[in-house]
Every structure is written in C-alpha cells, then in structure tokens.
Amino acid sequence: MKIHEIETPALILDKHALEKNFQEMDRLLDGSPMTLYPHYKSNKCPRIAQMQMQHGAGGITCAKLSEAEDLAEAGISTIVIANQVVQAEKLPRLAALAGRCDLTVCADDPENVLALEQAMAAASGQLRVLVEYEVGMRRCGVETPEEFLFLAQLIDAQPHLIFEGIQAYAGHLSHESDASRRKTELLDIEARIKALKAFVEQNGLPVRNVCGGSTGTAADKPLDTAYTQLQAGSYLFMDATYETLNLRFQQALFLLTTVISVKEDRVMLDGGVKSLAMDQAVPVFPALPDAEIIFSEEHTTLLARNTSLKLGDNMRCIPGHCCTTMNIHDKIYLVDGEDVVDVWAITSRGKAQ
Numbered sequence: 001m002k003i004h005e006i007e008t009p010a011l012i013l014d015k016h017a018l019e020k021n022f023q024e025m026d027r028l029l030d031g032s033p034m035t036l037y038p039h040y041k042s043n044k045c046p047r048i049a050q051m052q053m054q055h056g057a058g059g060i061t062c063a064k065l066s067e068a069e070d071l072a073e074a075g076i077s078t079i080v081i082a083n084q085v086v087q088a089e090k091l092p093r094l095a096a097l098a099g100r101c102d103l104t105v106c107a108d109d110p111e112n113v114l115a116l117e118q119a120m121a122a123a124s125g126q127l128r129v130l131v132e133y134e135v136g137m138r139r140c141g142v143e144t145p146e147e148f149l150f151l152a153q154l155i156d157a158q159p160h161l162i163f164e165g166i167q168a169y170a171g172h173l174s175h176e177s178d179a180s181r182r183k184t185e186l187l188d189i190e191a192r193i194k195a196l197k198a199f200v201e202q203n204g205l206p207v208r209n210v211c212g213g214s215t216g217t218a219a220d221k222p223l224d225t226a227y228t229q230l231q232a233g234s235y236l237f238m239d240a241t242y243e244t245l246n247l248r249f250q251q252a253l254f255l256l257t258t259v260i261s262v263k264e265d266r267v268m269l270d271g272g273v274k275s276l277a278m279d280q281a282v283p284v285f286p287a288l289p290d291a292e293i294i295f296s297e298e299h300t301t302l303l304a305r306n307t308s309l310k311l312g313d314n315m316r317c318i319p320g321h322c323c324t325t326m327n328i329h330d331k332i333y334l335v336d337g338e339d340v341v342d343v344w345a346i347t348s349r350g351k352a353q
C-alpha cells in the first residue's frame, strides 16, 4: 500500500524518524542511573509499548487503570500507574490487575491508602505504592516531607501494600522554553527530592524508586540524579509544542489530510478538530507554514493564494499535541518513504477510566 492510498484524515508515523528517536533516547540514558519507563498516554498503542519493552524499557507508565488493563492484556508485565486510583468501583479491578502483573500505583492521601489495603486484602494480593510529591505543577501530591513520611509509614504498615518510593513529576517545566530557567528549576527540584529521599531513609524506610521526568526535561537531569525511572512519552513522536524547544528528537507523527476544495484565496483539507487535538500549540502545516489557519470540526481552511495544490493532493500536518491527537484515532500507519509498512491499532484511545 502507498501513502496516497490511505483514507484520510489519518495518522502516519515515519519509520526512520521513529527509529532515530528510539536511538536518541538510548543515547540520552547511556550512563544514567535512570531506566526508561515510557508514558503510555502518548501512544495508547500496545504495539508501541511492546517495542519500547524490547528496546530495554523497565516497564510502562500509564495514567489510567483502563490503560494498565490494556497493557497487561498485551503482555506488559511491569506497569506503573502514575496517578491516584480512588473510586471505590475501580479498586477490585485494580486488585485483580495486581494479580496479573507487577503493578505500582500512586497515593497522596491516607484514606486512599487504607482503601487500597482493603481491596488488596480482599484479593489476597500485593501492590506497590509510590507516594506522590508535589514539585510545582499543582496537581496531585503531598506537599511536605513530614506528610510524605507519614503516608510512607502508613503504606509500610499495611500487610498488602509495599512502599515503593517517590513519584515527583515536574510537568510545569516540560514545555518551559527558557532552557536555563528549565535547568535551574529542575536542579532545585532534584535537590529537594534528594533531601526527601534522605529524610525518608533516615527514618528507616528505603526508597527503591524515584519516578518522573518528561521528553522536555530528560536531558536536563544531572548525571547523579536521584530519579530511577524516566517517564518520558512524547519523545517517539514529537509535536508542534515540543518542536519549539529544539530537543534532540525528530518529528515522526503527522496527520495526513487530503485537499477537498481549492478556491482563489484558500485551500480546504478534510481534517479538523475531530482529527487534531487543540489543547496545546496550533497544528503546523509545513508545506504552507505562513498560511492563516481556520479550523472547524471536519475541515481545515488554509488561507493561501497560488499554492499549486489541487484536489486530491495529500498534505501533512504536525499535530499541536501528540498525546491528545493519538487519543482521537483508532489506528496509525507506519510509513517508510511512500510505502505503508504496517498498521497499528490504538486500542487504549478513549480509555480514560
């Protein structure tokens, strides 16, 4: 099959850029104490998670229980849910999943810890628990070392829970365009995490793992980082948001569209906001970089004259945000030059529970 035979709008993945991104991450982690635990939220595609494991990932990180269930179904044996699972209805599912793989979850609240223990006791299983620590993103996480220690000790006292370590994701710095500010603030967080780890260990609890990090911050981690698990996700794909940071990774993910109408002052494409997520940067059309863009549900209008584009032509678009764009597609076409070499199902797309 050739690229121009793909029914559009459709996601395509450039095989060579993907391979380069795998290699760049290997290079970045060479000599580092961190092991890659790539975040599944970016691809939601079991085939890609399997490739990452074959490439040396220690396990796969995800955000949701339903994603973790999909990963286990695909044979991924080590899974970290970098998030809280609180709803009572979900806890028996979480406990059942812990019986099928090596599962870790986060907690930031004593009530949740006791509910996790109850669910694990009912299933006669064991669950690893990371205490989430707030490092500036203002999402989940306890805010002081004392609160952290209290929760870690509570977890350690539960017969069916294992205190695993620290989850500390500095998401507010992932897209920080000022490289020196990004580095300085990350070093500050690194110092806080080292102090926290020492404090917890002085109080008798070993911290086995420190988890976090992203595509945007991976290269800024010091060689003696306290982090052991790097949770970068977008590095394989990249997107218009990450492109602005001039990172070492290449653009590999594109939305392929078709020109469906050409007028004197504009060109219309067959994909709009139902094919392209709009939660971060505006998608980029490299063939017409200066055109003003109007998005609607199923159309994109590029305001440009004398373009030489004609009906039926394909046009590539760099999504503004790869993770949320993957989440609205059922499949992705792996392409090598003009050839389609594989088609992968994005089975976890829409899995938000």
Ligand SMILES: Cc1ncc(COP(=O)(O)O)c(C=O)c1O
Pocket (backbone or CB within 6 Å): 039, 041, 042, 082, 169, 171, 174, 212, 213, 214, 215, 216, 231, 232, 233, 234, 235, 323
């Ligand atoms: C917990 C966690 N870790 C890591 C990431 C980093 O992902 P990326 O490399 O795609 O920026 C995210 C992104 O949302 C996240 O929520």
